Amino acid sequence: MKIPADLRYAKTHEWAKREGEEIVVGITAHAQEELRDVVFVELPSPGRAVKAGEPVAVVESVKAAFDIYAPVSGTISRTNDALAKTPALINQDCYGAGWMFALRAARADDYDGLLSSSAYQEQMTASRQ
């Protein structure tokens, strides 16, 4: 399972990446594999203030709908419009073209409080036992 070392992670299987002033968010390879067959994505409106742990997006697979949570508090700055037409980008490239939204964090150090790739890996190993 791919867990890039340069990203941060939430327990709920979102990844986060600091890009300048923004934090870009998507779902991990593990989450993507659990969902499979993504057919619809609902994204938050830019400008919306969100709290860490708040459901802000929805990914629907053929089977069911799943909430996606904001990894940190902040304000939504951009969303990935390509997902409206090609929701399967999440299956094809969850860490790249399948990114979901970007936000401006309310507090800069919240990002550093997210899980490292090794901590996320450990959490998944632990939850499997």
Added chain:
Amino acid sequence: MSEGPLARTALYERHLAFGARMTEFHGWEMPLYYTSILDEHRAVREALGVFDTSHMGQVLVTGAAATDTLNGLVVSDLARLGTGRACYTLMLNERGGILDDLIIYRLGGEEFLVIVNCGRREEDVAWMRRHAEGRADITDISAGRSMLAVQGPLASRVLEELLDAKVAGLGRFEMAPIRTMGPDASIARTGYTGGDGFELFLPDAHATRLWEAILAASAGAGGRPAGLGARDTLRLEAGLRLYGADLNDTTNPYEAGLAWTVVLDKGPFIGQDALRELHASTGRLTRRLVGFELEHGPVPRAGTPLLAGGRQVGEVTSGGYSPALARPVAMGYVETASAEPGTALAVVIRNQRHHGRVVRLPFWKAQPGRLTAAGPATKG
């Protein structure tokens, strides 16, 4: 819903070997998908998919009065069903509510194989025995037997090569013995995907070898195992009802759009009086099962209210995503006034309103010729 360990089919180990994601289904541990529901769906439409449907109930009805007895339990006229032929039919309660939908195969003059939904098996058998009143033998032969559904445009060619049985020459809803698998193995040109395909009924001992052989013979051309997930999207796209979702003991054949299965003027059958009353008043049916599609948006899942002009007029009973149409589709019951194709309906999902319309079922239909390319097809 069930207690104790889940039942497993003879192919359980094969499912694990193919990497299946298993799920609980009416007390059975069944494959939901192997790699992807959409990939498996497409394989069935374009090449071949093999489903393990061994969880379904297989019930034999035999005895000197088998035809009359079974005819008293279902809406179709089995007296008109030839040996070696099958029909889709319904078993009703006295009020005309649907107890189960069935495929009945006439194996011989007074010998029928009834395929029942796995979640209804025990109730169906008890109901049939109670109302047969000893005039026919009702035998649940499910234990120790497997059922495979081999569906898709390549199914005919692949099975023709593998089996010592009439395959390509079988018409829709026709059945033939599989000679090399003993007296109790047969193949029929039936299925629940809306396209061409076959169902095979055989002793467990033959299941694994046949499963492997079908996949070995078809994998190079896109054949693959398919799970319950694809089974659901395929049947939904083909407008086929699912018992427990679109049909139950409070829905009647007319509102369910299954009037074509009913032969009212045959001999007496359970539910006949109720149907006669309904038939006389079909113009006054309060609701109908319709197809509903959204051009874009989330999937309307079962239970989602259907709205017309802001007022709820019905509810989704089956919802999903149609790969053929690349859009969300659903079936549900709506008030008769909102049931005409083209009627604008809306759904509210997660506080957002999405606009769609009533469409004629099925959502997807096999292209004429495609179904018959591998052999003569006759009307089921």
